[in-house]
Amino acid sequence: MSTLKHKGKGPQSLTGNELREGYSVWLTPELEWSRDFGEALKTEDETLIAAMQAKGEESEEANFVVGVYFIDIEPDTGLPVRYREKFRVKGPSYDTADELGLKREK
Amino acid sequence: MYRYDEFDREIVQSRVKQFRSQVERRLDGRITETQFKPLRLMNGLYLQLHAYMLRVAVPYGSLRAKQMRQLAMIADKYDRGYGHITTRQNIQFNWPELTDVPDILNDLAEVEMHGFQTSGNCIRNVTSDPYAGATAEEIEDPRPTAELLRQWSTMHPEFAYLPRKFKIAVVASKTDRAVIRAHDIGIEITKNDKGDVGYHIIVGGGLGRTPIIGQTLREFLPREELLPYLEATLRVYNRYGRRDNKYKARIKILVTETGIDAFKQMVDAEYETLEPLDIAVSAEEVARITSYFSGPDFEELPTHDDSYKAKLLSDKDFKNWAENNLAEHKMPGYAIVNISLKPIELAPGDITSDQMRAVADLSDKYSFSEIRTTHQQNVLLPHVKKSDLYEVYQALKDVKLHADNIGLISDIICCPGMDFCALATARSIPVSQAIAQRFADPERQRAIGEMQIKISGCINACGHHHVGHIGILGLEKAGVEFYQVKLGGDASENAAVGKVTGPGFSQEELVDGIERLVDYYLEVRKDGERFIDSYNRLGMAPFKEALYAA
Numbered sequence: 091m092s093t094l095k096h097k098g099k100g101p102q103s104l105t106g107n108e109l110r111e112g113y114s115v116w117l118t119p120e121l122e123w124s125r126d127f128g129e130a131l132k133t134e135d136e137t138l139i140a141a142m143q144a145k146g147e148e149s150e151e152a153n154f155v156v157g158v159y160f161i162d163i164e165p166d167t168g169l170p171v172r173y174r175e176k177f178r179v180k181g182p183s184y185d186t187a188d189e190l191g192l193k194r195e196k
Numbered sequence: 197m198y199r200y201d202e203f204d205r206e207i208v209q210s211r212v213k214q215f216r217s218q219v220e221r222r223l224d225g226r227i228t229e230t231q232f233k234p235l236r237l238m239n240g241l242y243l244q245l246h247a248y249m250l251r252v253a254v255p256y257g258s259l260r261a262k263q264m265r266q267l268a269m270i271a272d273k274y275d276r277g278y279g280h281i282t283t284r285q286n287i288q289f290n291w292p293e294l295t296d297v298p299d300i301l302n303d304l305a306e307v308e309m310h311g312f313q314t315s316g317n318c319i320r321n322v323t324s325d326p327y328a329g330a331t332a333e334e335i336e337d338p339r340p341t342a343e344l345l346r347q348w349s350t351m352h353p354e355f356a357y358l359p360r361k362f363k364i365a366v367v368a369s370k371t372d373r374a375v376i377r378a379h380d381i382g383i384e385i386t387k388n389d390k391g392d393v394g395y396h397i398i399v400g401g402g403l404g405r406t407p408i409i410g411q412t413l414r415e416f417l418p419r420e421e422l423l424p425y426l427e428a429t430l431r432v433y434n435r436y437g438r439r440d441n442k443y444k445a446r447i448k449i450l451v452t453e454t455g456i457d458a459f460k461q462m463v464d465a466e467y468e469t470l471e472p473l474d475i476a477v478s479a480e481e482v483a484r485i486t487s488y489f490s491g492p493d494f495e496e497l498p499t500h501d502d503s504y505k506a507k508l509l510s511d512k513d514f515k516n517w518a519e520n521n522l523a524e525h526k527m528p529g530y531a532i533v534n535i536s537l538k539p540i541e542l543a544p545g546d547i548t549s550d551q552m553r554a555v556a557d558l559s560d561k562y563s564f565s566e567i568r569t570t571h572q573q574n575v576l577l578p579h580v581k582k583s584d585l586y587e588v589y590q591a592l593k594d595v596k597l598h599a600d601n602i603g604l605i606s607d608i609i610c611c612p613g614m615d616f617c618a619l620a621t622a623r624s625i626p627v628s629q630a631i632a633q634r635f636a637d638p639e640r641q642r643a644i645g646e647m648q649i650k651i652s653g654c655i656n657a658c659g660h661h662h663v664g665h666i667g668i669l670g671l672e673k674a675g676v677e678f679y680q681v682k683l684g685g686d687a688s689e690n691a692a693v694g695k696v697t698g699p700g701f702s703q704e705e706l707v708d709g710i711e712r713l714v715d716y717y718l719e720v721r722k723d724g725e726r727f728i729d730s731y732n733r734l735g736m737a738p739f740k741e742a743l744y745a746a
């Protein structure tokens with residue numbers, strides 16, 4: 091199990107990677123996983139955070155996601171605080187496949 | 197060429213089967229992520245910032261055409277139609293899915309490839325001179341030695357859990373095209389006064405957060421002592437290398453903390469306890485391995501080729517390309533064709549599946565089916581007849597592989613950085629592109645001459661920034677990327693670690709600063725001096741002033 095427990099400040103989101111495909115996912119208000127950060131649940135509500143934590147653990151045990159952890163969210167922008175997490179949300183700013191119009195989807 | 201023998205085939209195929217079963221067990225939960233992670237890493241499968249990444253070993257950078265074609269097939273079928281050549285001569289795929297990886301490994305095994313020793317605290321893929329077997333500078337082909345080391349180190353039971361990863365590079369000429377002094381062990385094949393061939397062993401080099409240039413462990417090690425002596429060296433490292441702190445676990449720290457003389461004594465003492473004959477390979481075995489690399493059947497050709505000369509005169513672009521990208525071959529009438537993977541607008545080291553197939557076809561037709569990857573993140577055709585060069589150039593042009601910038605300012609080494617890497621602190625690809633754009637003018641690039649810019653997206657230094665003439669390190673503070681500059685590094689036989697100039701720059705300031713720096717060099721250089729020569733003559737101060745002049 092990862093360092094799932096949140097010790098962060100401000101609004102929290104829960105993220106991880108799909109075990110099968112490997113893509114980054116975020117937990118939605120329906121407590122489902124989405125590849126789109128736009129759909130992520132961002133909350134300071136401790137009850138909700140506890141529910142997110144339970145869902146994270148359950149999803150890891152169900153072998154659906156790996157490496158689940160909480161991230162801090164900037165209240166004003168709704169984006170992750172850490173630079174790295176901002177990048178994970180956006181995807182690569184450069185990818186040769188996009189640049190050359192190679193396969194978009196696999 | 198290296199011939200894959202039945203041992204390799206069996207091992208690789210059983211590993212594919214093993215991994216398929218491991219993936220199945222992971223997916224249905226019979227093994228946990230904690231148990232699975234080391235297993236996937238042993239096959240070169242990482243989890244990166246956005247997705248999995250598969251690293252495929254290219255032993256000493258030697259590839260055959262059919263392997264390149266298979267890599268192209270894999271890129272199309274399972275990934276996004278391209279691959280990335282790394283500074284360790286391997287190839288990476290950025291977007292594989294776990295469920296496909298057993299099939300990918302199976303497809304790789306069909307062409308005798310795999311991802312072993314591309315991760316973990318083992319002896320990693322051995323790298324070598326990409327000009328091996330083609331350059332007149334070499335004492336002998338370094339690949340049989342590299343292959344011997346590969347066989348010795350592959351799944352060596354004693355060295356599967358070293359304190360940290362262990363990287364070995366081998367060259368056989370004074371000119372160092374494999375950065376042997378920045379490796380845990382660097383080997384230069386050399387001759388002693390009597391004319392015997394043996395090994396100059398360099399130990400304790402490395403980049404990462406503590407860059408160190410390797411030191412001589414043995415000036416001349418007789419040929420038959422190679423494996424026993426390295427075995428002794430690895431045993432000493434295995435025993436005394438630090439396991440308490442992974443940042444101090446590389447052999448470079450042990451050698452520095454112990455001192456090279458004391459370290460050598462430890463190795464010698466260990467060597468005394470070995471039964472060298474148990475480890476050393478017989479002369480027959482060496483001959484057998486060497487025979488795999490006996491080289492193709494070169495034609496006897498005149499040194500000069502008239503049709504080639506005529507094309508040089510009639511096609512100026514071809515002439516520029518030939519002057520920059522070709523290297524001298526040991527055989528009269530042949531040339532080494534460097535193919536730049538650094539077109540101005542794309543990411544350094546990336547190659548599309550169409551380009552892979554084109555290179556494979558060219559190597560079948562013109563280079564005895566041989567291809568090499570380089571630590572500069574380019575590829576090359578080692579043996580092309582001069583009379584074929586124009587056709588090769590035209591074909592490369594058709595797939596946009598004709599950039600004529602080998603060794604120039606836009607031939608930048610660059611790691612994936614924050615665009616892909618989970619450990620990154622900043623992006624590196626956009627910075628390399630911005631620099632390449634700024635110096636896009638080919639005339640200007642040629643006027644500047646040899647220049648090595650190397651960029652890493654964090655202190656792990658996968659982009660070799662410590663040994664760049666200009667080294668760039670991407671960092672981040674409060675959500676803003678900034679770039680620290682090092683000057684005076686050298687990745688050649690005159691290896692040196694560059695010095696940090698001072699405070700970092702934003703990307704824009706950085707490119708302006710580098711331009712001022714380069715302009716200053718053009719002003720002060722003496723005849724034929726490269727940037728690094730002028731820097732070494734004048735020292736940091738004036739270059740620093742130019743860099744920060746804004």
Ligand code: HEM
Nearest residue numbers: 242282283284402403404405446611612617619656657658
């Ligand atoms: C999955 C992505 C990668 C990860 C996790 C990774 C990780 C690391 C780490 C942790 C180090 C520092 C090791 C140490 O100092 O002990 C390192 C060094 C290095 N890596 Fe990477 N790296 C990655 C991608 C690459 C790529 C793409 C290249 C080639 C372009 C590369 C080549 C190197 C080299 C040449 C060094 C420095 C040499 C050394 O001292 O070992 N790595 N890497």
Ligand code: SF4
Nearest residue numbers: 611617620653654658
């Ligand atoms: S230098 Fe850092 S950012 Fe670049 S590939 Fe290595 S670990 Fe990743």
